[in-house]
Amino acid sequence: MSKYEELRSAVSTLVASETQYWDKLSWAYGQIQDKLKEYLGLTNETVVDTDGKKKPVVQVGKYNEEEKRVHTLAFWELPREGRKVCFDIFLRIPTTDSFDVQIKKKIATKVSCDGGEFYFEAEGLPSIITCHTQSNTIDMIPFFDAVYLELQTKLVPNKS
Numbered sequence: 001m002s003k004y005e006e007l008r009s010a011v012s013t014l015v016a017s018e019t020q021y022w023d024k025l026s027w028a029y030g031q032i033q034d035k036l037k038e039y040l041g042l043t044n045e046t047v048v049d050t051d052g053k054k055k056p057v058v059q060v061g062k063y064n065e066e067e068k069r070v071h072t073l074a075f076w077e078l079p080r081e082g083r084k085v086c087f088d089i090f091l092r093i094p095t096t097d098s099f100d101v102q103i104k105k106k107i108a109t110k111v112s113c114d115g116g117e118f119y120f121e122a123e124g125l126p127s128i129i130t131c132h133t134q135s136n137t138i139d140m141i142p143f144f145d146a147v148y149l150e151l152q153t154k155l156v157p158n159k160s
Contacts, residue, residue, distance in 0.1 A: 021083070021113070022085075024113050024118075025075070025085045025111060025112070025113060026075040026076075027138075028111055028113070028118050028138055029060070029075050029078070029085060029087060029111070030075070031137070031138060031140070032060050032089070032140065033058055033059070033060040035138075035140050035144070036058050036060075036089065036140075036144060037057075037058050039140070039141065039144040039148075040057070040058065042057055042058065044056075045057050046099075047092050047093075047094050047099050047100070047101050048094075048099050048100045048101065049092060049101050050101060050104075055092055055101075056092075057091065057092055057093070058089070058090070058091060059072065059089075059090045060072070060087060060088070060089055060090070061073045061087060061088065061090075062078065062079070062087060062088055063088040063090055063106045070088065070090045073087070081110060083112050084110040084111060084112045084121070085110070085111055085112075086108070086109070086110050087109055088106050088107065088108055088109065089106075089107040089109055089122075089147075090104070090105070090106050090107075091103075091104070091105045091107070091151075092104055093105070103155070105151065106123075107122050107123055107124070107147060108122065108123040109121065109122045109123075110122075116132060116133035117130055117131070117132055117133070118130070118131045118132075118133070118138055118140075119131075120140075120143040122143070122146070122147060122150075124150045124154075125146050125147070125150055129142050129143040129146050130142065131143050
């Protein structure tokens with residue numbers, strides 16, 4: 001094999017490895033909204049947003065601050081930070097006696113992976129949360145538990 005063919009072979013191996021890496025992250029991104037809805041006990045519930053329109057409780061994509069809306073993006077449209085893909089999880093939460101949104105929460109999220117482990121970073125969480133692949137699915141419960149606990153601590157009324 002010529003040196004040129006060796007270089008081509010090395011490039012082919014690198015491209016295949018990179019494609020596999022980003023495909024894994026795309027797979028994770030594609031699952032997160034449905035898995036979070038399942039975790040929260042939701043099906044297709046909607047709430048009435050502050051603009052008077054019905055919106056889903058959970059949306060995943062990129063939140064546009066100027067437009068004040070979530071853009072559902074395809075994986076390849078998401079921004080990247082090094083070897084992490086960046087997206088927002090947006091929650092709309094009403095009170096128990098209404099469907100009118102009282103709290104909106106944008107959770108800036110980054111995910112990377114190594115083998116069968118996925119590493120989630122989210123705004124407000126003190127550390128990176130590791131989630132493992134099990135039976136051809138990602139167990140995202142450790143990440144969702146951490147986000148849920150962080151939200152619960154922020155929703156406790158101030159005591160004077």
